Amino acid sequence: MDDTARETSRGRLRRTTALLSLAYLVFVIVWRAVVWFADEWWPATVLVFAPGWWLLLPAAVLVPAAALVCRRSLGPLLLAVVLAGAATHFSFPVSALSRSPDGFRVRLLTCNxxxxxxxxxxxxxxxxxxxxxxxxLLQEWKHPNPSGALVLPNGDWHTHQTEQVRSETLESLADKFVLASRFPIRRTAVLGRYSMSPQGAVIRYELETAAGPVTVFNVHLATPRDGLQAVLRAGGDGPAKVQAGSDVRREQSAGVAQAAGTARPVLIAGDLNTPPQSARFRREWNGYTDAFSSAGWGWGHTFFTRNAAVRVDHILTGPGWRCDRCWVGPDVGSPHRPVLADLVWSPSDGR
Incomplete structure (x- = not known):
């Protein structure tokens, strides 16, 4: 091949790389715009529960190609990668950039x-x-006695568990919740027993700590499984089921937020069955800080299937809390992974 032919071929490759890079950037922008409306519009809801990792696959091919033949495309590609990370809610531990305040410290673990x-x-x-x-805080626990499979580290523990009863109207079992606390349990209140009910499965605890009473909510909200499976089967009722599930979780979230009221300090943790990209997650939990979003690293997926992974288990903190660190634990035999957070109660810190 002579020099002219080689230059022609190289120019064609350069233009193709530039066009594909711009197309990828436009695609990611559109994707990001669509998922912003998750739980408001059923296609967006389906997308946030779909595998997100593949959104970055084109970059694995285009970035090396651009580095070789079209370096001016690296800028749009970098922007596309950043937006793809935002669309899939990749988190950076921004709280690590500032000094941790003095205050009452607690490490919390939650797992469905x-x-x-x-x-x-x-x-x-x-x-x-x-x-x-x-x-x-454990949800959907089945063992009659938590100590039968739950060996707590040395220390004085206070425990509480709910009964597992069947609902005739919902045709489902009540969630069985377990609380194990190093702090005395002053009060408990069952606000809802069934995750698919309008209230969701919710328990409110009041713990006696060195910082005074701390209100903790153990939560399990409605699953989107039926709607998503109906869409995958191309069932005609799939979109309606997806939207109905979103509406139920909105009602449940609003109920928990209302029950929390102005309580301080307050912590809300459990399986919310809602990814952080959800428009309704942003709206209903506007007054709370998502621990992983502020102090976690990566995607923080907590629920795994054969084909997808998504972050639906959360630790939310009310005003006055600072999260120093949040991370996802290992597989313990559930499709859900444990979520842990190191929290500091420092109301004078202004958070």
Missing amino acids: MHYTENLDPVALNQLLDETRPDVV
């Missing part, structure tokens, strides 16, 4: 145990022994 069907008690107990949380 999925009725402990495949519980790995060794992995769960090892996690508890290594991380030594102060408060443990």
Whole structure:
């Protein structure tokens, strides 16, 4: 091949790379705009529950190509990668950039145990022994006695669990919640027993701590599973089911937020079945800080299937709390992963 032919071929490759890079940037911008309306518009809801990692796959090919033949395309590609990270809610620990305030500290762990069907008690107990949380909140626990599969680290523990009863109207079992706390439990109130009910499955605890009473909510909201599966089957009722599920979770979230009221200090944790990209997540939990978004690193996926992973388990903190660190724990035999957070109560810090 002579020099002219080579230059022609190289020019064609350069133009193709530039066009594909711009097309990728436009695609990511459109994707980001669409998922902004998750839980308001059913296609956007489906997208936030779909695998997000593939959104970055084109960059794995285009970035090396641009570096070789079209370096001016690296700028649009970098912007596309940043927007793709935002669209899939990749988190940076921004709280690590500032000094941690003085105050009352607590480590909280939450996990949906999925009725402990495949519980790995060794992995769960090892996690508890290594991380030594102060408060443990479990949803969908099945064992009649938590100590039968839950070995708490040394210390004086206070525990509470709810009964698992069946609803005739919802044709489902009530969530069985477990609380294990190093702090005395002053009060408990069951605000809802069934995750698919208008109230959701919600328990409010009041713990006696060195900082005074702390209100903690253990939460499990409605699953989007039926609607998403109907869409995948191309069922005609799929879109309606997806939107109905979003509406139920909005009502449930609003109810929990109202129950929390102006309580301070307040913590809300559990399986909200809502990704952080959701428009309704932003609206209903506007007065709270998502621990992983402020102090976690990466995507923080907490629920895994064979084809997808999504972050639906959260730790939310009310005003006055600072999260120093938040991370996702290992597999303990549930499709949900534990979420842990190191929290500091420092109301004078102005957060």
